[in-house]
Amino acid sequence: MLTTRDMVHIALFAAIMAALGLMPPIPVGFIPVPITAQSMGVMLAGSILGARRGGLAILLFLALVAVGLPLLSGGRGGLGVFFGPTAGFLLSWPVGAFAVGWLTERFRARLTFARLLAACAAGGIFVVYAIGIVGVSLIAGLPLFQAAAGSMVFIPGDLVKAVVAAFVAHTVNRSYPVIRG
Amino acid sequence: MLGLHIPRESPLHALAPGAKMLALTLAAVGLIWVADPRILGILQAAALGLFALARLPPGEVAAQLRPVLLLGLFFFAVHALLVGWESGLVTVLRFTILISLAVLITLTTRVSDMVEALERGLRPLRRVGVNPAKVGLMISLAIRFVPLLIDLVREIQAAQRSRGLERSVTAVAVPLIVKTLRMASVLTDAIEARGYDPD
Numbered sequence: 001m002l003t004t005r006d007m008v009h010i011a012l013f014a015a016i017m018a019a020l021g022l023m024p025p026i027p028v029g030f031i032p033v034p035i036t037a038q039s040m041g042v043m044l045a046g047s048i049l050g051a052r053r054g055g056l057a058i059l060l061f062l063a064l065v066a067v068g069l070p071l072l073s074g075g076r077g078g079l080g081v082f083f084g085p086t087a088g089f090l091l092s093w094p095v096g097a098f099a100v101g102w103l104t105e106r107f108r109a110r111l112t113f114a115r116l117l118a119a120c121a122a123g124g125i126f127v128v129y130a131i132g133i134v135g136v137s138l139i140a141g142l143p144l145f146q147a148a149a150g151s152m153v154f155i156p157g158d159l160v161k162a163v164v165a166a167f168v169a170h171t172v173n174r175s176y177p178v179i180r181g
Numbered sequence: 182m183l184g185l186h187i188p189r190e191s192p193l194h195a196l197a198p199g200a201k202m203l204a205l206t207l208a209a210v211g212l213i214w215v216a217d218p219r220i221l222g223i224l225q226a227a228a229l230g231l232f233a234l235a236r237l238p239p240g241e242v243a244a245q246l247r248p249v250l251l252l253g254l255f256f257f258a259v260h261a262l263l264v265g266w267e268s269g270l271v272t273v274l275r276f277t278i279l280i281s282l283a284v285l286i287t288l289t290t291r292v293s294d295m296v297e298a299l300e301r302g303l304r305p306l307r308r309v310g311v312n313p314a315k316v317g318l319m320i321s322l323a324i325r326f327v328p329l330l331i332d333l334v335r336e337i338q339a340a341q342r343s344r345g346l347e348r349s350v351t352a353v354a355v356p357l358i359v360k361t362l363r364m365a366s367v368l369t370d371a372i373e374a375r376g377y378d379p380d
Contacts, residue, residue, distance in 0.1 A: 078287030
């Protein structure tokens with residue numbers, strides 16, 4: 001059961017994801033997939049809203065992209081983005097946000113920076129890459145090991161994002177806690 | 182929020198969004214069984230021909246398809262190196278055909294029609310606890326708030342610029358999220374005060 005408050009939180013966080021798309025994407029040399037602030041939004045949704053609302057906020061964001069709004073970083077959007085070889089990474093986002101939120105809820109008695117960082121890294125990096133890499137392997141027909149090796153280029157950037165997300169979530173949770181409420 | 186839709190008078194624009202989605206699903210399932218690169222090449226050409234049938238401006242179509250083709254070329258190169266160029270061609274054509282068709286649907290369908298089709302598609306899920314009316318409200322709330330939050334980001338960036346912090350992600354993200362959560366609280370009260378009840 002979603003209360004009105006839950007629904008508003010989900011809708012507004014989906015809109016925050018779109019706003020994060022404004023932060024200019026960083027291109028990674030020869031690979032046609034940029035580093036964006038939106039994968040940090042996945043960590044923030046879970047660590048601020050919790051598992052259920054965080055996961056649904058990201059799912060709602062993907063629905064907005066699917067119906068044809070150009071909300072992905074760099075102005076991309078539409079159904080096409082869900083059929084490319086990296087679609088697994090997009091589809092892993094709601095699951096990743098749910099995992100970050102699940103861990104954050106387990107830690108909620110004492111929500112330290114270190115625990116938030118662990119939640120963001122486990123859900124926002126480990127879960128996302130596990131699903132995304134299987135996706136690349138299946139869609140692009142590449143051996144799992146090579147698909148994983150190719151994705152490693154993005155790990156350093158995502159580690160930085162996990163640190164930033166944990167810091168932001170820590171600050172927000174102290175001044176405006178949602179998960180307890 | 183206009184989305185990526187380009188209005189034109191064409192048979193593809195006139196087609197119901199549900200029908201287009203069904204066709205895309207059938208194409209996705211059907212392509213698994215096609216392994217001949219020549220047939221796939223013809224299908225890719227046919228998919229590109231549909232853009233002409235939809236009377237879409239070539240410049241805008243090219244802008245949409247350029248990233249698709251780049252991604253295709255990149256994965257073809259990787260696949261050719263690791264597995265073999267013939268199977269690479271087959272795999273890459275399969276997903277570039279599907280992306281082309283999906284882009285075609287996005288360009289020929291209004292966002293509002295897609296939202297309506299999505300809500301209709303969710304109706305069977307009512308039995309497992311999904312309330313399409315609630316999904317509808319969340320979609321329209323989010324669409325309504327995207328431009329507002331984008332303005333809010335610009336405003337915060339401008340304020341932080343005066344402190345020399347416009348490049349700091351945290352200096353933008355923390356106020357953005359706290360302001361949005363406050364907004365959520367006011368908005369919830371406003372919706373409940375009007376006696377909203379989707380159940």
